[in-house]
Amino acid sequence: MESQVYHIPALLPETLAALDVRPGGIYVDATYGGGGHSRAIAELLDPGKGGHLYSFDQDLDAVERAPKDDSRFTMVYSNFRFITNFMRYYDVESVDGVLADLGVSFHHFDSPERGFSFRADGPLDMRMNRSAGRPASALLCESDEEKLADLFKIYGELPQARRLARAIAKAHAAGEDFATVSALLTVVRPFIDPRKEKKELAQVFQALRIEVNDEMGALKELLTGALRVLRPGGRLAVITYHSLEDRMVKNFFKTGDFAGKVDKDFYGRVNAPLKPLGNRPVTPSDEEIDRNPRSRSAKLRVAVKL
Numbered sequence: 001m002e003s004q005v006y007h008i009p010a011l012l013p014e015t016l017a018a019l020d021v022r023p024g025g026i027y028v029d030a031t032y033g034g035g036g037h038s039r040a041i042a043e044l045l046d047p048g049k050g051g052h053l054y055s056f057d058q059d060l061d062a063v064e065r066a067p068k069d070d071s072r073f074t075m076v077y078s079n080f081r082f083i084t085n086f087m088r089y090y091d092v093e094s095v096d097g098v099l100a101d102l103g104v105s106f107h108h109f110d111s112p113e114r115g116f117s118f119r120a121d122g123p124l125d126m127r128m129n130r131s132a133g134r135p136a137s138a139l140l141c142e143s144d145e146e147k148l149a150d151l152f153k154i155y156g157e158l159p160q161a162r163r164l165a166r167a168i169a170k171a172h173a174a175g176e177d178f179a180t181v182s183a184l185l186t187v188v189r190p191f192i193d194p195r196k197e198k199k200e201l202a203q204v205f206q207a208l209r210i211e212v213n214d215e216m217g218a219l220k221e222l223l224t225g226a227l228r229v230l231r232p233g234g235r236l237a238v239i240t241y242h243s244l245e246d247r248m249v250k251n252f253f254k255t256g257d258f259a260g261k262v263d264k265d266f267y268g269r270v271n272a273p274l275k276p277l278g279n280r281p282v283t284p285s286d287e288e289i290d291r292n293p294r295s296r297s298a299k300l301r302v303a304v305k306l
Contacts, residue, residue, distance in 0.1 A: 008106065009036030010239055010295040014282045015099060016040055018237045018302040024049030025096035028087075028229070030080035030222055032057035032066060033105040038073070041099070047071040054090065056080040058129040061107065079129070081221035087229045094231035100222060101239040103298065104209070112181075116209060118201040121182045126205075126212045136208045137178040145169040155216075155244065156207030158200065163191050206242065219245060223252050227273055230305040236274065237302045246281070246299050253303040274303035 009015075015037060021027065023046035029038045032055040045051030053072055057063055058079040066075040076086050080100065087095065108114050112122030115136060126136040140148070148165035152158045168178075171187045178184050185201070192200045210216060226236050236253075240246040251260035253276045263271045281299035289296050 008292045008295070009034070009040070010101060010103060010292065010298040011282060011284060011288070011300045012036065012040055014300055015101075015237055015239070016044070018277070018282070018300065019097040019099060019235050021045070022051070022096065024051050026050070026092060026094075027053050028083065028095055028098045028226070029053060029055040030083060030098060030100040030226070031102065032062050032075065033101065033103075034062070034107065035066060037099060037101055038066075042070065042072045045072045054086070054092070054095075056083065056086070058132075059105075059108075060130070062105070079218055081218040081225070083222060083225040084228050092229070095229050095234060096231060097235045097237070098226040098230060099237045099239075100219075100226075102215075102219070102245055103239065103241050103294070106294070115181055116205065118181060118185060118205055121180055124178055124181050124184055126209045128213050133212065133214075136184075136212050137180075139208065139212055140168055140178045140184070141172050151211050152204065152207050154207075155210040156203040157243070158203050158207070160191050164188055164204065167191060210244075216244065216248065219248060220258060223249070223258075227256075227305065232305055234305050235277075235302060236305065237300060239298050239300045240281075241297045241299075246301070249301050250281075253301055273306055275306055277302040277304060 019027065019041070021041055021044045023044065027041055029041060032038050038053060038055045042053050045053060051072060052074065054074045054076055055066065056076045056078055063075055063077045067073055074090065078086060104116060108116045112120040115123050115125040124135060124137040127133050145165045148168055149162045152161035152164050158164065167187050176183060176187065188204055230236060238249045240249055248258050251258055253274050254260065254272065255262050255270065256272045256274065265271055281301045284295045284298055
């Protein structure tokens with residue numbers, strides 16, 4: 001299985017171990033991206049024993065880079081939130097493991113025309129699927145100050161969320177359409193702490209990206225969908241990169257509830273559909289961070305379906 005790599009997969013050996021890949025198993029990589037995880041999983045599969053991998057991606061760039069002729073592999077051009085629909089479409093009753101690496105591919109950050117990064121000018125788009133939804137520029141122009149303040153506070157965890165929202169709303173009222181990254185930076189930079197510029201600008205862009213792509217809503221649907229398609233004993237592995245994602249995954253793994261609400265039976269035993277493996281998430285080694293600095297914030301959590 002060969003493919004052009006444009007994303008270095010985080011925690012690759014740890015992920016393969018967590019999934020406990022068997023030659024005859026059926027697996028889902030919900031986030032194909034650059035194909036690193038998918039390639040490694042497929043190499044462990046034996047199609048003669050029924051082994052197969054279904055990989056999802058909503059970005060046409062990623063889909064076009066996927067292998068076309070591999071009996072172990074099926075590429076699904078879709079948002080991973082539709083995992084149950086597509087497993088039904090492919091007549092797959094249950095799978096042995098599901099992986100989701102929620103990180104944004106290097107390709108996205110390093111392509112100015114996608115608008116994911118503040119480091120280079122280009123259209124302020126941020127859509128993973130450029131044929132659907134509205135770009136970040138439209139989001140800024142169509143959202144009122146209160147909504148913008150909420151998304152900067154909740155998704156960006158920015159203390160100056162209200163001031164940022166007010167400045168953006170004021171600029172839009174004066175005719176700014178935020179068509180480019182530089183247009184947004186001109187408005188928000190006066191409210192960014194110069195000592196924390198890279199961090200806070202990254203938080204601004206993270207907040208917009210999450211909202212544009214409905215990432216938290218999609219993650220909820222992926223987790224509930226993965227639970228449906230996993231066989232008992234099947235494994236769910238999720239790599240997160242910020243606290244909002246990690247908190248949701250942690251709560252769901254522990255309680256089956258996104259808010260972490262515990263449901264107990266008559267005897268006080270927790271009713272949960274999954275059992276987390278390990279008390280703490282797996283994080284990159286110092287050596288991996290040296291090789292791939294963007295893996296620094298990665299956290300791998302794994303659970304088994306009961």
